[in-house]
Amino acid sequence: MHAVPNIRIPYVLGYCRAGFEGECGAEIAARAAAHGLSGHVAAAAQEACAVFRFDPPVPLAAVDRVLRLRDLAFARQLVFGARHLDDLPAGNRIAPLAQAAAQFEMRFSEVLLETADTNEGKALSTLCRRLAGRLNAALAEAGLLVPEAGNAPTLHIFFAASRDAHVGISLPGNRSGWPMGIPRLRMPRDAPSRSTLKLAEALLTLLDDDERTTLLRPGMRAVDLGAAPGGWTWQLASRGLHVTAIDNGSIAPSVMATGMVEHLRSDGFTWRPRRPVDWLVCDMAAQPARIAVLVADWLARGQARHALFNLKLPMKKRLEEVDRCRGLIEQRLHAAGQRAILRIKQLYHDREEVTVCMLRD
Numbered sequence: 609m610h611a612v613p614n615i616r617i618p619y620v621l622g623y624c625r626a627g628f629e630g631e632c633g634a635e636i637a638a639r640a641a642a643h644g645l646s647g648h649v650a651a652a653a654q655e656a657c658a659v660f661r662f663d664p665p666v667p668l669a670a671v672d673r674v675l676r677l678r679d680l681a682f683a684r685q686l687v688f689g690a691r692h693l694d695d696l697p698a699g700n701r702i703a704p705l706a707q708a709a710a711q712f713e714m715r716f717s718e719v720l721l722e723t724a725d726t727n728e729g730k731a732l733s734t735l736c737r738r739l740a741g742r743l744n745a746a747l748a749e750a751g752l753l754v755p756e757a758g759n760a761p762t763l764h765i766f767f768a769a770s771r772d773a774h775v776g777i778s779l780p781g782n783r784s785g786w787p788m789g790i791p792r793l794r795m796p797r798d799a800p801s802r803s804t805l806k807l808a809e810a811l812l813t814l815l816d817d818d819e820r821t822t823l824l825r826p827g828m829r830a831v832d833l834g835a836a837p838g839g840w841t842w843q844l845a846s847r848g849l850h851v852t853a854i855d856n857g858s859i860a861p862s863v864m865a866t867g868m869v870e871h872l873r874s875d876g877f878t879w880r881p882r883r884p885v886d887w888l889v890c891d892m893a894a895q896p897a898r899i900a901v902l903v904a905d906w907l908a909r910g911q912a913r914h915a916l917f918n919l920k921l922p923m924k925k926r927l928e929e930v931d932r933c934r935g936l937i938e939q940r941l942h943a944a945g946q947r948a949i950l951r952i953k954q955l956y957h958d959r960e961e962v963t964v965c966m967l968r969d
């Protein structure tokens with residue numbers, strides 16, 4: 609366990625996919641309100657980032673308890689902000705940033721200079737690279753950086769513009785381990801589609817280390833609904849799972865060549881296995897509620913133990929749709945006397961969709 613520093617937090621930043629700032633902010637606001645923390649989503653938020661201001665500022669321990677990155681579908685990273693510097697002198701940004709960092713009265717394991725995941729943000733990344741060395745040196749000289757203390761907070765400097773930066777922290781156990789919350793995954797040579805990266809990211813993000821080891825073992829059995837051309841199937845097969853791939857379309861030869869895959873040209877909405885499988889994954893494009901109920905039904909009937917699947921989001925009321933699907937899943941499981949851990953996340957490799965992980969208790 610890490611000790612949470614005794615400071616007050618005026619606002620929180622949620623990094624998200626561009627176009628989903630409303631959902632990201634509304635989700636944080638709902639979570640805060642449900643725990644009696646008042647505040648509002650800041651109107652002039654940066655693209656690909658939501659800002660939620662507490663009114664009044666809240667102890668860090670309370671923010672960390674109430675806002676958990678894992679529970680938020682639309683946030684890729686959670687940064688607890690302390691200072692917004694919107695008039696950084698172009699010739700000397702380091703001193704005011706280091707000064708703002710010192711006001712946290714804590715030491716950091718690392719400092720990340722970040723931008724929004726947008727074209728404007730990319731244009732600022734050269735500036736970030738240029739400042740990184742000097743800021744690291746300034747913080748180290750002030751005794752604020754202790755790289756060996758892995759349990760210390762990470763300092764985030766989020767550049768909204770070249771003279772405009774937020775200074776905040778993220779805490780161990782409640783953050784994404786990747787800069788900007790974006791996992792850098794290499795496209796595997798034998799995988800037939802880029803959507804293979806979606807499942808790879810889901811397995812990294814929605815399962816912790818222990819779960820990946822114990823719940824995903826060679827020799828286990830999986831079903832992939834809507835499998836063609838086989839990117840998700842390939843991920844499972846490459847981890848030693850036997851996969852039944854359901855799709856009228858073809859599965860790529862490189863996937864069949866793993867020797868771990870049986871391909872059935874059947875309807876994913878009606879096909880069921882003769883005996884239970886360990887995992888159900890599903891990437892069929894259909895109404896989100898229909899997919900949610902289908903997958904929940906597999907688990908409720910004991911036909912699959914765990915599941916990972918995508919929900920394509922509508923154009924409007926996307927947060928409401930996610931909440932509705934969550935409700936439908938819980939309802940179906942409850943009716944069957946079952947419980948499952950439910951995690952929902954819009955992954956970096958997701959577009960207008962979220963990925964859901966269900967782990968049976």
Ligand code: SAM
Pocket residue numbers: 800801803804833834835836837838839840841854855856857874875876877891892893
């Ligand atoms: N996950 C796949 C991959 O990584 O290569 C990509 C899946 S693609 C987005 C969706 C697939 O769902 C299509 O191949 C489509 O044929 C299949 N599909 C749609 N409706 C289906 C149904 N009712 N039964 C089986 N497959 C279906």
